[in-house]
Amino acid sequence: GENVEQHPSTLSVQEGDSAVIKCTYSDSASNYFPWYKQELGKRPQLIIDIRSNVGEKKDQRIAVTLNKTAKHFSLHITETQPEDSAVYFCAASRGSGNTPLVFGKGTRLSVIA
């Protein structure tokens, strides 16, 4: 089955700096790669996703890149703000309706004002 590795497990950045979180996946059939932000005790919140037919996607300060050959994808947050502090999870899945998301272990991002 799919295995998703995520690094780093913790990340501290100064406000205004950029943050990068990286993930690798094992299943070459995976074609959907979302990123989630989760606050304590709440459901994961989708912040951006990418499908395997594109290499990069951007939404304001957030971008995701995908390298299918190397089987890795990354989350980039620019101009970080204190409210970006949270736990971020990457995930991967195949395209069919009955395949689950497999999550990375998460990254705790702290943005220091």
Add this chain to the structure above:
Amino acid sequence: GAVVSQHPSWVICKSGTSVKIECRSLDFQATTMFWYRQFPKQSLMLMATSNEGSKATYEQGVEKDKFLINHASLTLSTLTVTSAHPEDSSFYICSARDSLANYGYTFGSGTRLTVV
């Protein structure tokens, strides 16, 4: 957008009792529901995949006789934790895919289970 309603949001139960968690898809039909468990400061771990009208598929290490899953309709899946023990205390969350929303995943709000 697609909404999955999960109840209860939190529950405290005594050791040895059973607890049922419900997930309903409110505006779409969920032929498949995924159940995850999340321990403090850990990731979401898939427990089982629930299919409407058929038996659930459990991940390795998850006891199917302890975590009973029923998916009797296209809008309702339930997870029953039987004979709960303190080590079952966790955050349980369901997820479904909405075929009408380009197969995005929708999550329930989660259930915080505490077994005392």
